[in-house]
Amino acid sequence: METRGADANAVTEAVNQLIDEYRIRCLWFLRPDYYPSTPEERLRVLGYIERHGDREGFRRAATLKRWLSPHSGGPSAIS
Numbered sequence: 001m002e003t004r005g006a007d008a009n010a011v012t013e014a015v016n017q018l019i020d021e022y023r024i025r026c027l028w029f030l031r032p033d034y035y036p037s038t039p040e041e042r043l044r045v046l047g048y049i050e051r052h053g054d055r056e057g058f059r060r061a062a063t064l065k066r067w068l069s070p071h072s073g074g075p076s077a078i079s
Contacts, residue, residue, distance in 0.1 A: 011067045015042050018049060018060055026052035039068050 016035050019027060027048060036042040046061040046068070053061070 007067075011064060012042070015046065015064055015068075018057070018064065019045060022049050022053050022057050025054075026057070043068055 019030075019035060023030070023032070027045070030045070036045050043065060046065050049057045049061040050065075
């Protein structure tokens with residue numbers, strides 16, 4: 001699934017760009033060279049931006065979190 005890998009790379013790049021934009025404003029406590037390397041770390045940093053950033057940062061972080069959140073492929077408990 002090459003498309004999936006390309007999508008994952010695009011999301012990773014978007015997360016890193018957002019980190020760069022908000023590093024001084026609300027991620028000052030992270031190392032200057034820190035970029036998350038796992039989906040869990042990316043979700044954590046996006047949560048920091050949602051909590052400590054501005055409205056635009058909240059919106060962009062929430063969008064990226066939706067891309068990173070695991071989707072269940074199993075049957076629904078209701079069905």
